Amino acid sequence: MHTILQALDAKVSQVIITQKDGIFYAALTVVAGNTTRVFDSRSSDAIALAIRFKAPILLSPKLVDSLGVELPGSGAKEL
Secondary structure, three states, X not given: OHHHHHHOOEEEEEEEEEEEOOEEEEEEEEEEOOEEEEEEEOHHHHHHHXXXXXXXXXXXXXXXXXXXXXXXXXXXXXX
């Protein structure tokens, strides 16, 4: 998919991950020229493409709070 998007001179601009009824969903935003389209995607595929295109992966604070894990020694602070 990365190669196809590059061949079309398109790129992933962002991915938004959501969860509903215990299932993760992704909205994959693709920009080609002056056109922006949002596609439903498997979250794993969308994350892989976002990493390849160095695009941001966005999650709601609610999702992070419910499923996020603080790494030991990360120095994370409450905002």
